[in-house]
Structure formats: structure tokens, C-alpha cells
Amino acid sequence: MSNKALNRKVYIICGSLLAMLLVLLGVIAINKLNYRKTLLSEGIRTNASVLNKYHVTSNTGKIKRSYLELAVFEDTTTVAKQKVKEINKEPKSINDKIDILFENFGTSKTPTTEYKSLTYLVSLEQYGSIKIGESKTFVYLKGEVENGVLLDALE
Known part of the structure; x- marks a missing residue:
């Protein structure tokens, strides 16, 4: 094998390894961008x-x-x-009005x-x-x- 043919094989191997590395870095960058978009939306x-x-x-x-x-x-x-109670009637006493007012207080x-x-x-x-x-x-x-x-x- 001549020196020229050996150099050509080395260039082909190194070039293909570099191309695979660039593709891998591109995929990682795209995944990171998609993750950040998902974080913002969801x-x-x-x-x-x-x-x-x-x-x-x-x-x-x-x-x-x-x-x-x-x-x-x-x-x-x-x-x-909490259980949401449907009220069909108007509250009769002041105690009923207060109970309805504070039913969901502090749980948001x-x-x-x-x-x-x-x-x-x-x-x-x-x-x-x-x-x-x-x-x-x-x-x-x-x-x-x-x-x-x-x-x-x-x-």
C-alpha cells in the first residue's frame, strides 16, 4: 500500500468520525431546545x-x-x-351565610x-x-x- 492510499483512508475515517460527532452534537442541541420549549409551555x-x-x-x-x-x-x-355542596336554597341564617363564605377559604x-x-x-x-x-x-x-x-x- 502506498503512502498516498494510506493518507486517503485516514482522511476518510477521520472525516466520517467528525461527521458522526457533529450529528450527535446537533441532536443534543435540538433535544435541549425542545426541552426548554416544553418547560415554558407545560x-x-x-x-x-x-x-x-x-x-x-x-x-x-x-x-x-x-x-x-x-x-x-x-x-x-x-x-x-373539598366537597362542593350545591345549594338549592338561599341561606336562611347568618351562620349559613358565613359557612358558604369560608367554604373554600385558604385552599387555592x-x-x-x-x-x-x-x-x-x-x-x-x-x-x-x-x-x-x-x-x-x-x-x-x-x-x-x-x-x-x-x-x-x-x-
């Missing part, structure tokens, strides 16, 4: 409280990554279900589960604009709280 929005924020630094003191620790309620969309968005603590990677500019104790909107798909995103980062 995502569950909840308030997340910032518990802590910190940097991971290198040995030289350069900031590598910035993290937020968030307290997120997993299921705030669950509304406490009551969290039914404990909060979950998440560590979330943020950019340096987001890190500087967020304060500890602040409340932010967190978006996630049902059952995938770990893959959620801050609403500010989606828009």
Missing part, C-alpha cells in the same frame, strides 16, 4: 426560596462555577380537594408536600443579581424537579 411554576449561594474556585482563586441552593416545593399545584395553592433542597448552577451575572432569602420562580416538569430551571434563565 412546566409547573413554583416559588423557590434562595437558601445559600456559593462559588467553586480553583487553586489560584479563579471562580469556576457559581451555585445557588434553592428550597423548592415539589407539588404546589395540588389544591386541597397550599403546598401539600415538604420542600426539596436543590443545588442549581447559575451564571456569574445571575449569581450577582440574586440575594439570599429572595424568592424566584422555578419551572420544572412533573416528577423532574432536579432538571428544573429558573424562569429568568428560560426567558
Whole structure:
């Protein structure tokens, strides 16, 4: 086999590997965009409280990554279900009127589960604009709280 034929085979093999790598990266990018669109359209929005924020630094003191620790309620969309009574007659006494007034009081968005603590990677500019104790909107798909995103980062 000559040197020219060997070079041609190497170029073909390297080119095909590069093409497969580019296709793989394209598929990953498209899946990520579709996931973000799904989060915007179908995502569950909840308030997340910032518990802590910190940097991971290198040995030289350069900031590598910035993290937020968030307290997120997993299921705030669950509304406490109460029996709805159909009233056929007008209330007769003041006690009936008060009972009807407070029938569904305080059940609209009551969290039914404990909060979950998440560590979330943020950019340096987001890190500087967020304060500890602040409340932010967190978006996630049902059952995938770990893959959620801050609403500010989606828009």
C-alpha cells in the first residue's frame, strides 16, 4: 500500500468520525431546545426560596462555577380537594351565610408536600443579581424537579 492510499483512508475515517460527532452534537442541541420549549409551555411554576449561594474556585482563586441552593416545593399545584355542596336554597341564617363564605377559604395553592433542597448552577451575572432569602420562580416538569430551571434563565 502506498503512502498516498494510506493518507486517503485516514482522511476518510477521520472525516466520517467528525461527521458522526457533529450529528450527535446537533441532536443534543435540538433535544435541549425542545426541552426548554416544553418547560415554558407545560412546566409547573413554583416559588423557590434562595437558601445559600456559593462559588467553586480553583487553586489560584479563579471562580469556576457559581451555585445557588434553592428550597423548592415539589407539588404546589395540588389544591386541597373539598366537597362542593350545591345549594338549592338561599341561606336562611347568618351562620349559613358565613359557612358558604369560608367554604373554600385558604385552599387555592397550599403546598401539600415538604420542600426539596436543590443545588442549581447559575451564571456569574445571575449569581450577582440574586440575594439570599429572595424568592424566584422555578419551572420544572412533573416528577423532574432536579432538571428544573429558573424562569429568568428560560426567558
